[in-house]
Amino acid sequence: ASTPNVQPTGEPGFSTGIEEAKQTGSDISAPTIMTLDSPPRPQGQQPPPAATSLAQPMPPPPPPQQSAPPMATIATNPNAGATGGFASSAPASPPPQQQYQQQQQHAFAPSAPTPSYTPAPPQVAAKKGSPMVPIIIGVLLLFLIVGGVGGFFIWRSMSSSGETANTNTNGNTNANANTNTNTNNGTTGAAAEAMQYWLELDGAKPARVAAVVPLASGQSFRFHITPQEDGYLYIVGPGEDNVPLTFLTAQPLAGTGVKNNSVKANQDYAFPRAGGQIEWITLDKNPGTEFYTIIFSKTPLTALSFLNEEANHPLTSSQQSAWQAFLSEHKANAPATNVMDENSAEPYVSVKSPQAKGDDDPLVFDVRIEHK
Template sequence: SQIYIGQTQEASKDKLSVSNPQTNKILKTDETKSFFDEDKATTKSEILLTSKQKTTSYLAIIIIVLVFVLASGVYVWKNQTSINTNTLVINTATPTLSPSNNSKQIELLRYWLEFTPPRKKEIDKIVPINKADISVIPSDYYFKFHFLPNQSGYLYILGVGKNDLLMNFLSNTPTSDTGLKSNKINLGEKITFPSGVASSGEDRVINLGGIPGKETYSIIFSAQPLTSPNFLNSKPGYELTQKEFAEWEQFRASAQVAKVTIESGNQEVSSLAKVVISKVKPEQPVIFNITFEHN
């Protein structure tokens, strides 16, 4: 393959102050007698004293009841406060991850391929095929990659070149014929490779060369730009040496492997590939392959 330019209470006071009926009778019959009745030996002072004692007793009982009620209320209030506080702490604390949370996958990006048949005549209308579940296509078709990132980072593409050697397609130093000024990708911003239209007015595409075969492209995503292996700094079209290929194999073995699933799309893009990983690790790049055959 090669890059090609194509197509959200109160006590009762009355009861406590009532005079003794006997005392009232004595006072009316003989006003010169002693103020008290000898037989009853009951004085007004005693009556008042008794009333005061009763009042005191009632008040004491009332106070005891009030104290009891107050104490009970305080006890209940404290318990309720304690429960509410504990609940608040539980709700705001950082949850412990369960196995299901640990296994939750993170979407890295989505992609699909755009294939266009060759134009036989100038009046021919070219209808591109946009899909991810590609098995076999004609060898004379042209294609390009479409990526929709769900994470920001850097993208690298390697594939087999015309000499059956692993070759850079997108690196840290893209050339003008890729239509990109940088291999940096941003969350939510679609990127096409190759991108744009050449000076000739034709779309930039990848040419399969018209020869039957199998294409495997290794896509690398990294949260940070990669400076190693060194060949990732080379321009597109650079073919790896045997030593660099060994470095590539070592690099690939240490990378995080992504899982790719195919989902249905819409009228324009019939299917999409979703690339997911278990965890984003800034220090560990992610690799996945895109493979199809052409005849």
């Protein structure tokens, strides 16, 4: 509040400036100071909006309400009349424009920072392997396996081709040396046909059959053998009580119609031969199976003495032992036989030389005859 002007009591000419003050007794004894504050100004009806993170425009301020000007402070001032004014004890209110600016500053003032927390670092998932890696590995392994197998078969086919070429060369050389006119029908030396044979059956009308056809017990037959090379034939079959018996040796039986066991390439050799005293081989009356062993050799056999003796000779015990040893040695590498009956009128059995057979090794095989 401002300091009032006070004059001493009892001085002439003192006046309060208010007519009603004349009726009071205090204006004589002491000066009376009366002040009146300005009434509070009414505030806006709506509080300013709270500050947000995004600045929003404030609505226009309400028009300032006109209020009565503040009443001046009345003070006893002996010089009031002289100065012609009042001294106010309350500070003046700011103008309306300044109030609006202050409200705007408060409205857009940034709010206090709110407490925050530090987010946990994100969990990094374990890196998974690509699903294509196992597939690629599997494809590579498959290519390796296929390549290895293919390389093995290529190597094997090349090796087989070399062996085939060598065999064909040897076969052609042997054919030229022995004046053999057979071309082997395009087969390799390992599977070349060595001979053919068939059986001729006795009867009103002789029949030609392959040995695999069952015959009747007591049936008579003869062999027809056609070798592909020159050589020598030997035949051993069952005799009485199934004791091995020599049928054809280097000294044939005179009644069989043959003079020796020598054969020529691509010429039919019949045994026994027609026109002799013994023209046929007759099966016994007991049903069963009989085996006749045929031996073909390019040179005369000397290992078995009984094959150089007269035929129709039963083997002794010692000769049977030697015979079994011979069969065990050569039958392990027996030739392959195939029945060729495309021409039903002239069937035959094809005998093919085994691959492991040497040029000088004899060809040994059995003719199986079943009779009922």
